[in-house]
Amino acid sequence: GENVEQHPSTLSVQEGDSAVIKCTYSDSASNYFPWYKQELGKRPQLIIDIRSNVGEKKDQRIAVTLNKTAKHFSLHITETQPEDSAVYFCAASRSNYQLIWGAGTKLIIKP
Amino acid sequence: DTGVSQDPRHKITKRGQNVTFRCDPISEHNRLYWYRQTLGQGPEFLTYFQNEAQLEKSRLLSDRFSAERPKGSFSTLEIQRTEQGDSAMYLCASSRSRGTEQETQYFGPGTRLLVL
Numbered sequence: 001g002e003n004v005e006q007h008p009s010t011l012s013v014q015e016g017d018s019a020v021i022k023c024t025y026s027d028s029a030s031n032y033f034p035w036y037k038q039e040l041g042k043r044p045q046l047i048i049d050i051r052s053n054v055g056e057k058k059d060q061r062i063a064v065t066l067n068k069t070a071k072h073f074s075l076h077i078t079e080t081q082p083e084d085s086a087v088y089f090c091a092a093s094r095s096n097y098q099l100i101w102g103a104g105t106k107l108i109i110k111p
Numbered sequence: 112d113t114g115v116s117q118d119p120r121h122k123i124t125k126r127g128q129n130v131t132f133r134c135d136p137i138s139e140h141n142r143l144y145w146y147r148q149t150l151g152q153g154p155e156f157l158t159y160f161q162n163e164a165q166l167e168k169s170r171l172l173s174d175r176f177s178a179e180r181p182k183g184s185f186s187t188l189e190i191q192r193t194e195q196g197d198s199a200m201y202l203c204a205s206s207r208s209r210g211t212e213q214e215t216q217y218f219g220p221g222t223r224l225l226v227l
Contacts, residue, residue: 032213043202043218044154051212089153093213098144098167101153 002027004092006102014110019080021105023090024072030092033073034099035064039086047088048075077107085109113137115219117203123225124193131189132222136205143186144216145178146202154202160186161208193226200224 003026013019025033034049050057050064050073057064061080066073073092077084087106091099116135124130136143141162146154157176158168162183175193180186190197200223204216 034215043220045218046215049215091153097213098156098159098169099213099216101155104151104153 002030002092002094002097002100004090004100004102006090006105008105009103010106010108012108012110013080015080015082017080019075019077019084019107021075021088021090021107022072023074023092023102024070025092025100026071027092027094027100028068028071029094030071030100032093033064033066034091035075036089036091037086038089038104044089080107080109082109082111115203115205115217117201117219117222119222120220121223121225123227125227126195127192129189129191130193130224131187132201132203132224133185133187134203134205134219135185136203137207137217138184140205140207140217141183142206142208142214142216143180144204144206145186145188146204148200148202148221149198157188190224193224195226198224198226 006023031052036044037047038044048062048064061078063076087104089104090102093099118133144159145157148154158178160180175191178188200221202221203219206214206216
């Protein structure tokens with residue numbers, strides 16, 4: 001079955017620096033890749049997603065890149081701020097199937 | 112609030128008791144998902160509905176778990192004969208499907224279950 005691996009499990013960056021989180025997936029038929037942010041005790045919230053027909057998508061300080069050949073996708077956060085501290089999850093799915101989630105990355109922004 | 116809502120937000124029960132959780136999705140969403148999340152882990156898929164039809168159920172889901180969505184709106188998740196290992200956050204999500212494309216899943220606040 002589909003498997004999604006996410007690295008690193010914890011990432012600590014200085015405020016203002018960039019953060020990159022990487023995920024790999026196993027099912028080449030996967031075509032939808034969302035990223036969720038979950039603050040402590042709160043619900044997961046979608047921050048950005050990408051479909052397999054594009055290689056990159058940006059939304060202000062957040063960008064996602066997708067390499068279908070290598071079956072990996074990455075989340076990039078630039079100019080990090082304290083409110084970016086949270087756990088970030090990647091996920092992958094193919095049409096009409098369940099999302100398969102990564103194990104999460106705890107992002108710590110150091111002041 | 113037009114988001115996904117769940118009730119109760121917290122539930123403490125004794126081992127062996129039955130519990131039932133409710134999820135109210137965003138009103139125009141035809142898909143509804145149940146997940147379980149334990150501390151430090153990502154959401155684990157349990158089951159999902161399209162309208163009132165239960166289309167997929169995780170193989171990890173034991174027979175003690177059952178979910179319904181009788182009128183294609185709200186859903187209930189029941190756990191019978193609870194065990195301590197059932198202690199977790201139970202998350203509900205909904206989405207509006209368009210054909211075969213995956214659409215954004217919006218999550219509820221979750222129900223935190225503690226089995227003593």
